[in-house]
Amino acid sequence: MQSKILLQQNFEIKGGDFINAGESSIKIRNILKDIGIDSDIIRRVAIVAYEAEMNVVMYARHGKMHLYVYSNKILLKIEDRGQGIKDIDLAMQPGYSTATEEMREMGFGAGMGLPNIKKNSDVFNINSTIREGTKLEIKINLNNKNG
Secondary structure (H helix, E strand, C coil): CCCCEEEEEEEEEECCCCCCCCHHHHHHHHHHHHCCCCHHHHHHHHHHHHHHHHHHHHHEEEEEEEEEEECCEEEEEEEEEECCCCCHHHHCCCCCCCCCHHHHHCCCCCCCHHHHHHHHCCEEEEEEECCCEEEEEEEEECCCCCC
């Protein structure tokens, strides 16, 4: 049985906007802190939200991040309109990156984004279509409950 959504928030992410990159993940962290979520859970959510947000900024024209808080889990859904990922298995390998030289000069593109998302998620699903975009669904359980 699906538990009831306690809180829902949506965030717009603009591709290429490195100046405002990270704002959505900061807002999510603050929301979770304000509602009393455990600090270890907040840290994990902040990591996955930031990595997902940066991937949208770096590789897509625009995207949306949806935060859903349930009594037993936090769910993040990210969808972007962008180039898509040609080889998801390769992209999941630590250190693999398609970042441009400019992105690397700004300190991005170490190839740890998707691996960090997977490492900090209890459930991580990714779907991508070339020249259309990518969708992520990330679940982090609360209080070691499955849901």
